[in-house]
Amino acid sequence: MKRREITDALADLWVKHHPSGVKVRGNVERVFDYAIDLELREDNPTPPPRSMPLHQHHVKHFTSLPHERIHELWAWLHTRPRMGPHTHAGIAIAVLLAKRTKEIRMMKWEQIDFDKAVWVTPFGNMKKRKMRRQPLPRQALEKLQFLSNLGRSESGYVFDSGRGKPMSENAMLIALKRFDDITTHGFRATLGSWCAEGKVDKRVSDYIKAHQPKYLDAAYQRSDLLEERRLVLQQWADYVTERPGGDI
Template identity: 30%
Template sequence: MPKKLSNALTSLAVKSAKPGRHADGGGLHLLVKETGARSWVYRFMLKGKARDVGLGAASGPEAISLATARDKASALRLRVKSGVDPLAERDQNAAEALAAAQTAKIAGITFRAVADAHIAANEGSWRNAKHRQQWSNTLATYAYPVVGELPVAEIDTPHILQILEPIWKAKPETASRIRGRIETILDAAKARGYRNGENPARWRGHIAQILPARSRLTRGHHKAMPYDTVPAFVSALRARSAMAASALEFAIITAARTGEVLHAKWSEVDFDKAVWTIPAARMKAGKEHRVPLSPRAIEILETTKPLGKEWLFPADGGGALSTMAMTMLLRRMERDATVHGFRSAFRDWAAECTGYAHEVCEMALAHVIANKAEAAYRRGDMFDKRRRLMADWATYCSIP
């Protein structure tokens, strides 16, 4: 039986050993590479397999001595005898250290920081500056005072409820949007590895079990003028020379949204074809929309085009009219209605006074088709039918 090695190496041998593996005994080996680099290795057997554990350098500024290498090998030998795998233990310790470092790093990442990064990364894809501003303003007003400086990893359901409960009934629309924005930010944080687990701002199956659905809350609606009073109102509008009056009449007879009208440019209008093409970036549905222009709509535009401005309905200073211009006009005329409500008046008129198909009326309002199967098969925009519909509506609005 061969004699077991014990302390076979000397300090001099460590320095002068040639390339190869040199045993010291007890599982300790000196490894010498062709480059002259030297390192200590402890070899052990576990479950019938030989495995090596590096102990450190045997040369250079980080070198450990032969005596230290023997001490390390001796300590590992005892652990192996007790059934511990030094390699697995080392990997576990490294993983725990990495996890601790990541936890410490994540602890410094606040909800505000993630929100700011998300807004900066996505604001270019949002439709308009107002939408971007609303994201920042609502978070700053309602979310940041509660969770802005909290580590995003620590935000939980009680924090979400602290934000939402005070405004859920009083400001249902705002509260719903804030909840959705917080959910999006927390999802982004999870995708980046800043938090784990379920999203505490999730509606279905979570917040929905705590707060009442918006459909059960008292909600404000866009007040609509009864369609049979619209002609008289339009007649009163025509008696006013204000730009807001022209813009409002144009909005009424085209059934367009406020922002679509106020930010319309001459480059979008084709007088020869009597078509106003609203680009996708300004449409709620994100799709280009063609609006047929009735003779009265063309007549209105012919009164504003000679002003030579970029916008169809410019303000006195040359820019676009304020989003409040038409609303303030309604107030001055003492009408209990909203600009958006005229779209409802148009829809009621179309349903009750005409035989136009439902889908034609919906497309005139640029509504998204809810039925996906129907949307997939409908390729056209029913433009000719819509032209007749809008001409009839404009004629109706012009009745004295």
């Protein structure tokens, strides 16, 4: 078999379904490597990625909610009679803190300091593998206190599934689909747009979303801007929960 034959055979898959094309090309390459090990061939005709046809890379962003509609979502969240308390509180925390779904699901009671209004996320639960202090606005503390009053599970998980494990990663997502085609991860973009419109310092906004600082910034910025983030997140929480006539 010649390289051109393999290229032609994989071309359509490579262009139209690139992730699958990458896997198949890799499998073909391994098969021929194995044939060489068995001395059935002397060469590997599999084309390298650079020799494959060009494909158009599409970046798919998480669907998010314009911050102008966040009051509508908050009102909806508090009028859903069939939503479980953990799902309700999980979505509320995602809105108020712009945290990733995994970090919320893995939250444990021992990580929360109610007196200092801080949640310490261990490095293993963070995308960047760094321990993180998270300031908690008043509204987030109220949601957590509500769950605590319901009773804490033996597992220690705040959002326990009832089986000693964190709630399903799709629980909040499925609930949100009843409101609109959005995701919990998209709340990060929602808060980001609100910060940009409100002229919030970009360093503070980036730290709120736990984005990795640029190399030089990371070298010279030793503080985690805890109090600066606390102020902005409380302002955001007040904005989220306000409505004509009072809070929800």
